Amino acid sequence: MKLQTQLTIAFTTLLVIIMSVVSVMIYSLVLDVLIQDEQDQLQEKGEILVRFLLSEANVQSLSQWLGEEDLQLFIYDRDQEQTLLRTSTLPIDLIDYWLENYDLTSEEQPLWKAGDERYVVSILSIYPELLNRELVLVTPLHDLQEVQSNFFYRILIIFLIGIVIIVLLSHFLTNRLVTPLTKLRHQLKKIEKRQFDDVERVKATGEIKEVEQSVTDMASELQRYIQSQRQFFQNASHELKTPLMTIQGYAEGIRDGIFADKESERGLEVMVDEVARLKKIINEMILLAKLDSEEDIYKKELIKVSELITLTVDRALPLANEKKVLLQHELKTDATIYADREKLLRAMMNIVTNGIRHAHSCVSIKVTHTVEHIQITIEDDGDGITEELMPQLFQRFIKGDGGETGLGLAISRAIVERSKGTITVGQSDLGGAKFTIKLHL
Missing domain, CATH: 3.30.565.10 (Histidine kinase-like ATPase, C-terminal domain)
Structure with missing residues (x-):
């Protein structure tokens, strides 16, 4: 698999994971916010209703207002232990169940249950100095869950559009990142084939630019090293060949009788000098080789x-x-x-x-x-x-x-x-x- 594809998949996977976690957090957070907002609204409507009840408004106006607001509520008289008023959507046996299982005097109310249904609750005291009555307003939770779902669907659509945009953007960025590496790989192939004159500079930025510079320096150094090695072998062969030819010439001359007496002695002296010079060259070459390769030769x-x-x-x-x-x-x-x-x-x-x-x-x-x-x-x-x-x-x-x-x-x-x-x-x-x-x- 190509590096660009791997990077794109990695970025996309990371993005999907992050967005999934964010989506779950937003989904649960939205419901909490909606519940709190609904409780605040029920509190406001309950205060309005209390003013209605204590005013001279007729029953018809009250019923009309309750119908417009689509409220579900009941009023419980603690002294008489009975329900004085309730909306038709709340059965009396359900209200009795709630009264038995929940504490109306608590300021923080949990979600009330009724079978599989849950309700958001807000409780107000009606003139607690004079009356021992509570106004209880409830709203089915599924209404808020529908709002939550609609909001989540919209967020999901935005996330999907964002994922598509980011995938395209990551593909573009990884392409800009990988293209110099691909070109650099081609230049390394040229270096591998020792085509140093064909090596070209690659435009890049950041760390890739540093790598490209290192590759260019390596190519120059490798070219110089190969040339120096070639020159080394040429020079070494020349330096070794010269004394060997001198020794060979004098040895053959002495053998064939060309050099005699003093010339023969002079030839032997030259041969000894050339052997010493040859020995010195060989010893120095061996020392250089050991310095380059053996660790224990250098005793600090x-x-x-x-x-x-x-x-x-x-x-x-x-x-x-x-x-x-x-x-x-x-x-x-x-x-x-x-x-x-x-x-x-x-x-x-x-x-x-x-x-x-x-x-x-x-x-x-x-x-x-x-x-x-x-x-x-x-x-x-x-x-x-x-x-x-x-x-x-x-x-x-x-x-x-x-x-x-x-x-x-x-x-x-x-x-x-x-x-x-x-x-x-x-x-x-x-x-x-x-x-x-x-x-x-």
Whole structure:
């Protein structure tokens, strides 16, 4: 069943239930209101009748007025214990039954019964200071029930018209709600088939707009990921193929006697270097794969930031001295973080040594903190990073001029993200690159 049909049925069912409950409440409430109103009217008519009885109006006028008002009543004399006056529509045995079963002195009277019939009752005392008589006026309840039924039928017709209107309106609204979802489903089919260039934006509002934006962002990210994976395999094959071809060339030359004596020794040295380079690439690829998939490879502990920076500087200082680059650092906090010491030190070393290789004269490490974060900034005064390379700098086998394997920054990003942090790159005021690492305290 389609979502639009399900929503329409759900709205209609809910509406019918609510209207049914309201109808039952109105039906019973209307009867109570009619009974109260009828008692008030009987009270007014009874007061008029009492004035008639105490006036000099003749019996004919009284009978005419009773006929016009269609009243059913009787007058009971408590002293004589007899009925003095009654309308012809009330049998004397019925009046006697009422007198035996109901208390005429009570202010609140229930509905009086007579077989299956019930009556609304109003009782007035006739000059209680002089006479001990009660005027009792009654009205059959079925007259009020007919009014109640007529009113209920009209309400029911209004409800039915309202249901039809609301069903049409709900169908229109659910159509507006479901149509963007249907279009979004078609776009997801295109994403499933990797037809990213054919993905179109869907007009929507509210939460559906947010979902549509998320789908669009997902498509862009998925397209970028597929392209990066494709580029990764191309770069990986190139990076692995180059040392293998070098090793193969020298090995075949030595085997065939092309290289001899010093050339053979030189070839063996190149082969050893290329094997070491190949081993480094493979080890870094394995580390990246483990960082992406294995949970137990990352062992967290409390680390002092000052200790992390000191270890980084101590290990990077020989390379800085060799390159004649000034390595300076500034600490404005002695906070602790929760991370893997060796992994995070490796991430720092990858970034710092990358800065030393590209710097002209200095590399700066600065540590600051906020209420929630530690911020480590690493800058150099080199030539910087081009705008085209910057968005993909942390991808695998992406390297700038003078890069080694193209995996160092990718490993650094993976380690920082496993530490629940972020790493970004930009242009430094010193002229080179500026790497910013944010870690939670």
